[in-house]
Amino acid sequence: MGVKKLKVILLRHTPNPQGVVAMGAKLCYSAAGITDLEEDIMAKSQNAFLERLMEMGHLTPFEHASFTFGIEGVSRSLLAQITRHRIASFSVKSQRYVSAAGANQEGNVFGYIIPPRIAALGPEAIKEFASQMAQMQKWYDGWVEKLGNYGESANEDARFVLPNAAETKMVVTMNARELLHFFNLRCCHRAQWEIRALAEEMLRLVRMIAPVIFRDAGPRCLRGPCPEGKKSCGRLNEVRERYKHISRTT
Numbered sequence: 001m002g003v004k005k006l007k008v009i010l011l012r013h014t015p016n017p018q019g020v021v022a023m024g025a026k027l028c029y030s031a032a033g034i035t036d037l038e039e040d041i042m043a044k045s046q047n048a049f050l051e052r053l054m055e056m057g058h059l060t061p062f063e064h065a066s067f068t069f070g071i072e073g074v075s076r077s078l079l080a081q082i083t084r085h086r087i088a089s090f091s092v093k094s095q096r097y098v099s100a101a102g103a104n105q106e107g108n109v110f111g112y113i114i115p116p117r118i119a120a121l122g123p124e125a126i127k128e129f130a131s132q133m134a135q136m137q138k139w140y141d142g143w144v145e146k147l148g149n150y151g152e153s154a155n156e157d158a159r160f161v162l163p164n165a166a167e168t169k170m171v172v173t174m175n176a177r178e179l180l181h182f183f184n185l186r187c188c189h190r191a192q193w194e195i196r197a198l199a200e201e202m203l204r205l206v207r208m209i210a211p212v213i214f215r216d217a218g219p220r221c222l223r224g225p226c227p228e229g230k231k232s233c234g235r236l237n238e239v240r241e242r243y244k245h246i247s248r249t250t
């Protein structure tokens with residue numbers, strides 16, 4: 001184990017997510033039956049229609065398309081932030097059922113994330129951080145032993161000495177509407193670096209599957225003035241330029 005890096009996989013998504021969204025919305029405005037609507041949707045591009053829906057703010061049809069991600073190499077600190085998003089669904093690796101004690105095989109340490117700014121301080125800083133993690137591993141192993149090494153009943157208390165840096169893994173599902181909202185908040189420079197990196201990677205993946213829905217997704221300053229007022233990062237042009245290049249396919 002030791003240092004872990006962010007890994008995001010788009011595991012599953014609604015087949016033809018843009019078609020499903022268009023279907024839901026067309027039904028609202030049409031007297032036609034479902035089969036006819038579906039044939040119409042398959043026969044013609046729905047891009048302009050989807051764009052109009054987004055401009056109007058008719059966003060409930062976007063809830064019909066869902067995306068499931070496998071996420072590894074993120075900290076428990078990120079977990080606290082992402083789980084604030086109540087419309088998402090989560091399955092998270094348990095620190096009760098999965099012991100970290102096995103990590104300490106001859107100098108081995110539980111998986112952890114090192115913040116880039118600490119890593120950028122150089123090899124000495126990285127070594128110091130690693131030795132702090134190793135110390136926590138020793139504390140953890142010590143408590144598991146003192147608590148009788150009884151699986152989850154020992155793990156659930158020993159984990160109290162593990163840090164926010166400890167790695168976790170999760171499966172997360174969000175619908176397209178929630179994703180658009182998540183990207184608004186978490187792609188912004190005001191968001192913390194780790195969740196911002198995750199959000200950008202998720203956006204890169206979904207843009208490849210649903211390019212019209214996610215064409216202008218990202219921080220709110222992509223579509224208007226920065227809403228952060230005095231707390232603005234002041235890098236509006238740079239941010240807009242960057243987001244143009246996150247795997248835009250249309």
Ligand SMILES: Cc1cc2nc3c(=O)[nH]c(=O)nc-3n(C[C@H](O)[C@H](O)[C@H](O)COP(=O)(O)OP(=O)(O)OC[C@H]3O[C@@H](n4cnc5c(N)ncnc54)[C@H](O)[C@@H]3O)c2cc1C
Pocket residue numbers: 084085086087088178181185186190191192
């Ligand atoms: C830069 C930044 C800094 C932050 N700092 C802090 C902090 O210091 N402390 C802290 O506690 N949190 C902090 N947060 C977390 C923040 O307060 C939200 O909990 C988090 O961003 C989830 O946002 P949400 O509630 O809009 O999202 P979701 O839970 O995904 O909800 C999506 C939308 O659904 C609607 N909704 C969901 N549930 C309800 C409900 N019960 N009632 C009405 N409408 C609902 C709302 O319109 C909401 O915007 C921070 C977030 C960011 C981006």
